[in-house]
Amino acid sequence: MASSVPILAARGVSKAFFGNPVLRSVSISLEPGRVHALLGENGAGKSTLINLLSGALRPDSGTIEIDGKAVSRHSPPEARRAGIAVVQQELSLTNSLSIAENIGLGAYPRRFGLVDYPALAARAKAACDLVGLHEPLSTPVGELSLGRRQMVEIAKALYRKPRVLILDEPTSSLSATETRILTTLLEKLRSEGIAILYISHRLDEVMQLCQHVTVLKDGICTADRPLEGVNAAGLVRLMVGRDPGDLFPRWDSTRTERVAVSVSRFAAGLMRDVDLEVRAGEVVGIGGLVGQGQEDLLLGLYGAIPAKAASAVINDAAGLPANVPQANTRGLAYVPADRKREGLHLIHPIVTNLMLPAFARMPALKLRSRARERETAMGLALQFAIKGDLGRAAQALSGGNQQKVALAKWMPLDPAVLLLNDPTRGVDVETKREIYAMLRAFAAAGKAVVLLSSDTPELVHLCDRVAVVREGRVVTLLERGELSEEAIVAAAMGAEPVRAAA
């Protein structure tokens, strides 16, 4: 195997966002003629590393090297000139332009100052042939399926004749045939001496395609080695296994016999055929890789998106709530993940935010009692340890305190079922600890808690049971005794035979 000077390398790069270290002294070198896998859980720092390599971000410390020479000011144009092409996960295409115009975008061949369409057609066709795109080049991209768009995206990278090709989860929206074409293509590119960095959550693909692997865990490189002699279970072990410390409360199961939520053959958004039962007094976790449909499950139960079910019982009443107010009156509360956009009204005072669900239940023309509102808000603030003057705008609070407001505002309704969407995302450790304790306290008080989380340790250490979602289905339901990070990650990545959901 060609072992030579790496075309692109990072040496001891670190990056922090708002004081949160995301990458700590990570090194990676992309050598010609090698497919290099980059693995890691959600939030391990993979995207940040890609952004550093492609010049979209600059490292706080450490260097980026191209052809063995350190570059001082790495930027996207610089990276393009050096032959680095990135196939991003979120598509960079323009729906109203044709396939050819998208492929050439930003690097059109010119003649007399105009786009040279004949030359563009020839070069775009060559790139499309490589990825097996046989739609007419004049087809607007908006008419293509997601998988075909992803192929256009890859063709767009190849059009620039890259020396380094970085693919961020390229197969997540591809069909089996398309994946096979891509695999063959990458083999061919590798043999031509291109360096490839391949990020994927599908371990079987990685095992089949890659020669070298770098594993990130919490921003630290835990492995940088040839793939030879490693199996899927070994890779999973390298990705997980954080020390939970004393972050999580000790708890005994408070699960009762009363069924709070029970649905069968439930479908909403991406989710299909979900059978789920949540008892009062338990915390049920929803795990899996980001974007497999977990959010749709919560929103569907909450009546915020259209949902269907063969049968559904929520708090002893049959049927799914048709809309949000109905869900609220039936004892459901939902705390969204994006608290800045969905959970809070940032420019309004904390007290208003806290009172909002209560306003929704009041008769429309009843006079507000400021004193009563203030009293309730003070009580909530005390209960949730929300610090600071309640008259200030919610945006003045830290992320952790904002999350507590988003949670606390539902308490006056005394919901029997709490649907929480990643409640600790972007929250500091201290607040995490408080939120964890609260979740168990809610369960102990007889509420049913559904906790969707992208943080695997949370699911392991807080939940009575965890449903793991992959590609819109609950693939595994793990009981407390079987819970481990390995088990959840393995199920989420399909590294284990799929067991029937309970």
Place this chain on the structure above:
Amino acid sequence: MSDASISPHACSGSLYWAIQAKRNIGVRGLFVVVLAFMVAYGFLFHGLFTGSGFAKFTQSWFPLALVAMAQAILMLTGGISLAIGALVSLGAVIAATTMTGPLGVAGGTALVCLVGLGIGAATGVIVVRLRLPAIVVTLAGSFIIAGAALLVLPRPGGAMPPWLSDLLAGNTPAAFGVLVVVVLLWKLYLATPLGLSLYAAGENPVGAYRSGVPVDAARIAAYAISGLLCTGAGLFVAAQTGSGDPIIGNSFTLNSIAAAVLGGIGFLGGQGTMRGALAGSLLLSLMISVMFFLGFTPVAQYVAQGLIIIGAVAIPQFRMRAR
């Protein structure tokens, strides 16, 4: 898969035209409606198919066509302008005060064009570089520009050279000829990398930037071109009336939006085509003429116009949701 792959030579020559043909798909329905109105109008007004009748009709359409293009360019970048009418007025008063003076027709035309380009580019720089909302910047701009027009000519007056008025607004289809040239220039611009980038910059600015598209430059250029089209429309309006009027352009702001929306231009950027916007402006012109000939009262005209615009926006939306 060899049957699906066309030989590169055969497809290369026709790629441009194939793309152009695909762009018609979204506006075919609109073309049919425009044609129907055209037939109705021809039926009501038999003079339409005589030389001077055609000239008169295209002259009534011409300024609306230009401002519809001016608005459509900005909407394609994800922006909008509320200063279109004020710019038309400014173009008209500059033309009416300079063309019979020492600058002459050539100098006056050059000044009108430069002012349009300059104000447009300045607006673009403010919106794009300072990242301010286009609707607010152009609303403020409309006050400033309207004020400037009143400074140039406080009350209707000035004069246009009679031969220019005869040429542009007489019995020859010169205005239509100018419009054809403007459309050809637009096609040429859209065939440049910067022009084509307009769509990417409007619909997916982050993706376009990462692909190496000069997003800011494409958007600022769009504002400059838009300004030029507006003051050009003002020059024509001055030639039509033979004099300048500092508030003559007011109705064009909302009509330009109406025409662009009728033509299928979306508010989110990158959606729609210029041929659609032109067809939209033609439809608006025809609607006004047809309703006039049918004896609608002005109130009924406005109400009908509003209902048709809502319908034009709603039908494609409903069709998309039904899919």
